[in-house]
Amino acid sequence: MLTTRFTKGHGTGNDFVILDDPDGLDLTEQLVRWLCDRRFGIGGDGLLRAVRAGDVPEWTGDPNLWFMDYRNADGSIAQMCGNGLRVFARYLTTRGLLEGAEADIATRAGVKHVRLLDDGLVRADLGPVRVLDDAVDISCGGRVRAARPADVGNPHAVVLLDPDEHVADLDLTVAPTWQPRGVFPEGVNVEFVEPLDGDRVRMRVHERGVGETLSCGTGTAAVAAVMAATTGRLGPWTVEVPGGTITVDLDGGAALIGPAVLVATGEVTLPDSLDLAR
Structure with missing residues (x-):
């Protein structure tokens, strides 16, 4: 034994x-x-x-x-x-x-x-996040949404929800798929983001090899970097996940601060x- x-x-x-x-x-x-x-x-x-x-x-x-x-x-x-x-x-x-x-x-x-x-x-301190310009479509719950790829040492696809959508309403029991398939040959972590007030967002994530998790640290860094690229604001960004809250400082590279x-x-x-x- x-x-x-x-x-x-x-x-x-x-x-x-x-x-x-x-x-x-x-x-x-x-x-x-x-x-x-x-x-x-x-x-x-x-x-x-x-x-x-x-x-x-x-x-x-x-x-x-x-x-x-x-x-x-x-x-x-x-x-x-x-x-x-x-x-x-x-x-x-x-x-x-x-x-x-x-x-x-x-x-x-x-x-x-x-x-x-x-x-x-x-x-x-995770270092720099590369936000990419590749066009990627994420299919989830019968709907196709545009995503922004980001590299945090591992691959991410960040989906910004429409103003009338909420992350709480998403069905993440089935793994999202993506097109073109060759963009993420080893799989991808998919983050769905609901912008809140100021430099604050709410996120849910489906992690490759796991499924939906209550949090993803590199995912919060990817989300903050994509939000900064989209809005021009460096934050720090506060990312609410089902398991709590993480602060992402983008000054000099992405740093996660959390429990x-x-x-x-x-x-x-x-x-x-x-x-x-x-």
Whole structure:
């Protein structure tokens, strides 16, 4: 019988399984899906694994940095996760793996800087967001809407709703589709945005490899960047998501400011039916 330590955390309701002791495990898609399953495993929108960057074969930078090995709930590998980055920083600090209130974290989208603030929030600097001019149509709920692509180290398509539409009325139980298909060959996170007053918007998101989530950190950065490109206002933008509120500062690149909460630690017994041993 194989067991492993885990921590459970979330950033505005976007929740993650964090492995405490992954050394004896082969992190297969099957294992990730099981751990993230809300009925048979622990449950989460994704999985975070803390490893030294030098142990990641494709990493060519500082080998001593902590590397955020992020997987979607379906087991697929993702380049970045803004909420996950803040939760990862909270986890490393709580476990005594980081000294001080700020650090650089290695990710598949490069090195990102994080800072724990005095009010309990965490700031994660994601770097520049590229808002693209490609014409993309998003189909959702039997309706086709124009979207603006944005690159935050991972792909996004941002849909600005019409003035008479509300994000609460959308059906996101079925994954949106897009045309032309070749624009997002590895899939895409789709954000639907309802402008509010001033530099404030309301957002819902369908994440690739997961489905609808209560929040998406890189998605809020994509939304803020698209709103800035559309309105000419840099904000800071306040993005309301079903799981809470995130502030996006676009001065010098996108920075997310929001909560990161660890809610549980424990030991999980892995099912014998999975081939988990190295």
